[in-house]
């Protein structure tokens with residue numbers, strides 16, 4: 635299926651932890667399409683995950699960075715431009731983590747230090763990435779920057795807890811920085827709102843299996859997989875989407891516009 639639509643494009647991919655990660659699948663597809671990139675993840679995740687395997691497969695240098703640390707990000711951008719031999723055409727922010735969700739905290743009993751961590755890791759880090767990119771003049775004209783989000787930013791999904799606010803921040807940052815980067819460099823900034831996906835971050839949400847099944851039945855096309863998402867990411871990094879910016883793009887098999895589906899009615903009436 636590869637058509638080399640990313641030939642000659644350079645970038646940074648954040649968030650590949652293991653083979654299930656959306657960023658992992660995206661890296662494989664971007665590589666197939668001729669894109670070159672560096673891979674980054676938090677130092678602690680690099681020890682747990684298998685990112686070096688992916689690096690070998692995609693001929694990508696792996697550079698650790700905690701996405702909440704401006705210093706780490708500055709180092710990452712400098713080294714990425716050195717390694718890739720020039721400025722960047724794409725950035726994928728595929729990062730999310732809530733200590734409150736991970737530790738099973740109820741929404742009425744949140745730890746506020748952790749709440750701020752959730753917002754920083756999963757929302758504000760997107761601003762940090764773009765501010766560092768701007769200050770280092772790291773983007774080429776007509777570049778494309780993406781982050782992954784979830785519909786809990788717009789609608790309530792109780793077990794998503796404080797991640798809902800983090801995703802609202804993330805989507806808002808995409809609009810505000812999207813405006814700025816368009817004026818500065820004709821760079822586009824968007825979020826992709828993805829279906830529930832079986833990954834480490836996804837399955838960390840309590841009751842994820844039931845939730846995954848409900849979402850699948852509520853989506854006329856079914857849940858979008860990580861592989862489908864990787865294809866969409868390729869499209870968004872290609873020159874075929876140059877005028878799409880400041881959008882929250884639903885990649886969810888139709889979930890976001892469905893009221894009820896026959897499949898769900900059948901299941902519930904049993």
Ligand code: NAI
Nearest residue numbers: 649651655656679701729730782783830831833834835836
């Ligand atoms: P994943 O667990 O494979 O990826 C999350 C990544 O965030 C990991 O690689 C982790 O190491 C990284 N990360 C955490 N803290 C970090 C930090 N301080 N600095 C740098 N990296 C850090 O899971 P997945 O599902 O691939 O998640 C990717 C993105 O997709 C996240 O933004 C997630 O919220 C979003 N998403 C996931 C859905 C799902 O159901 N899995 C649905 C919709 C959106």
